Structures are given as C-alpha cells and as structure tokens.
Amino acid sequence: MKVYLDHAATTPVDKRVLEAMLPYFSDRYGNPSSIYSFSNEAHEAVEKARGSVARLIGAEPSEMIFTSGGTEADNLAIQGTAFANRHKGNHIVTSAIEHPAVLNTCKWLETRGFEVTYLPVDREGLVSPEKLESELRSGTILISVMHANNEIGTIEPIEEIAKLARERGICLHTDAVQSIGKIPVDVKKMGVDLLSISAHKICGPKGIGALYVRKGTDIAPLAHGGGHEHGMRSGTENVPGIVGLGKAAEIAHAEMKADSEHMARLRNRLVDGALKIENSWLNGSTAKRLPNNANFGFGFIEGEALVLELDFNGIYASTGSACSSKSLEPSHVLRAIGLPPEQCHGSLRMTLGRENSAEEIDYVLQVLPKVVGKLREISPFKKDFGDYEKTLGKGGHGGHAHVY
C-alpha cells in the first residue's frame, strides 16, 4: 500500500486541473499580450482564472497578481512593501514560526537597513495580539503573520491583528498558502492588505501562485520588464499554470466544506490511534488547527529514522527533526513552541489530503506502533525510558489531546 501523508509539502494535481491545463500547452499557445484573435483565448483563460482565484478569497479580480508560487508571493509582499514604504519607516513585525520564504526575506532585509521584530509564540504556536501591539511603533511599515502554520497547523488570530494594523495604517500581509482550501479565507473579513497563495498546495501545479494586493496598497515590483500584471510582475504569463491554479481554486471553492470534514474525520482517527502509543504527544493547538494536520512527538527516537522506516512501508510523511532539512537544526517552529531539542527530534508531521481514505489511516495505525517500537529497541536513549514521565511533566507536552 502507498499512503501519501505529506500534503503540506505538496499535493497531487487533480485530474480536472490537469485536463483544464493541457490545451494551453498544445493548441492554445498564444501569448496573452498579443492583439490578434488567436491569442484571445489565452488572454481570456488567464482572466477567467484570475476571477476564480479572486472568488475563492473574496477579492476583486484586479487585486490578484500571478507569481511563480508562494515563495515569490511572500517575497513580493514583503520586499515590495518594504521598498515602497522606506520613506515612512524601516520596521517590520513578523512571527518566529513563519515559513522560510517569509523569515529569510526578513533576514535579508535586515542586511539592507530594515529592522525586524520576530514575535514569539505560545505553546500552541499562537501569536499574541497584545504582544504584537506592544511592538508596534511609528516606523512600523509592515506586519507579516501567517494564516496557518505549515508544520503544526496552528491558525493565527489574523482578524484581531488586522484591527491593530488598520488603526495605525500599517500594511498587513498573511501567508495563506496552507489555509486556502481548508478553512474559509476572506480577505475583506480578515482585513488583510496582502495575502499569498500557492497552487501546488491545493491540488494545482507547481510553479504558480498569486498575491492578493488590496486596491490602494503601495508595493514595489521585484521583476521589471514588459509591465505584465499591472506592472507588478513582468514576464509572459505562465498560461497553463495560471489555468491550473484557477481550476484548483474553483474546485476548492466548491468542495472545501466536504473535503475539510473528510480530512478532519480521518485526522482525528489518526490522532486518536497514534496517541495510544506510549511516550507520544501532539504538537500544536487542539482547537485552532487546520483540519488536515497532525504533528506528533515520539519520545526517544529520531524523526529521520521514523520517516525512513515509514517510507519502507509505503507511508510518506515528514519530520521537524534535525537532518531532514540539511540544516542540522531542529525545526524553528517546534523550538518556538518551547519543545526542548530532544523532543523536537522525535517529531512526525502527517498532513492529509482529500484523496486519503479510512483504509489508509488504518494501515498507518497498524504500521506506526510497530515502527516506533522497533526504533525504540535500538534507541541509544532507551536507558532514559524511566525518566519519561518526568521529562514530559517538565516539558508540559504530555497528555493525550484529542483534536476536533
């Protein structure tokens, strides 16, 4: 059996999405910018997709800029705001658990004269609006806090943060790459100025995404050239990709409710089963959590070994343990929620998709206890088993929480 449980990393392309894209690789190859009639179909397809993406998030079509993905959307939002508002100030506020596309953009801006505050989060991964408010100053030009976290699935209080930003006229960006298609996303209701989207996290193709830019928001482009996308992102449009993103957005709009309920049901079954394994816990929030995310901790084993053993059994998941990222550092997200390094090492992220089935989850629940048991047999930490209760008592991450 093959069970794919890494949908936070990427998703399979929906067959309907692929079908919608194919003609734009073959017959309808026109450049959307050309003026003869043959190119109109490419132009119209791009504009139709723009409408579908806008509808999914409650925006106007004219407020959507297509990019090469979530990373570029985050860069355009953050660098674009920073450079367009440099005359007003140089201070940016973000959180410690952002995706690297946000964190490393902020770090780079620090080398270009900007000051960045990285807000801590609580044990569930939540940013505190009060703490955020206390960091705002007259030179603050941008707040960037993600809508939902890619590792632990925590959903941030964006509406509350938006009120603080609005009162002070500070631009607010949110990375909604993980929340789109899983929980309602409405830019007006949320009160954000900028919002990032990526197609390949919602059963669309890789290499295409979009940035919502609220009408009247001042950002500078990263790519200069022929003036495509209202001059905000030059370069001939990735027409098949845009069509794919549009179709994926259309499906997400129509099927989100059913898909989310399905994923939450399976996820809860997975969590209930996995937490029966001794020395296990759930990282993140129980209440404010994406419906498809589970992030487990298993004491006394290494996440890499766990991922490889699961792979051997046809199960694909990921870990926030050290070596997986080539960085030799455990996940910055798990560290930020206060997990001691030794508990980060045994982390296992399983993220579900709409194509997963109950049979697959039952298979995982057969395999997982065996694999964990086997690794513990050979664990160099085995002698510490006796100290387990004490460790969890101190860490506060014990307990067998249920997620609904």
Ligand SMILES: *Cc1c(COP(=O)(O)O)cnc(C)c1O
């Ligand atoms: C995947 C992801 C990104 C990056 O999107 P790409 O399209 O892969 O560049 C950004 N933010 C979050 C939260 C993500 O999960």
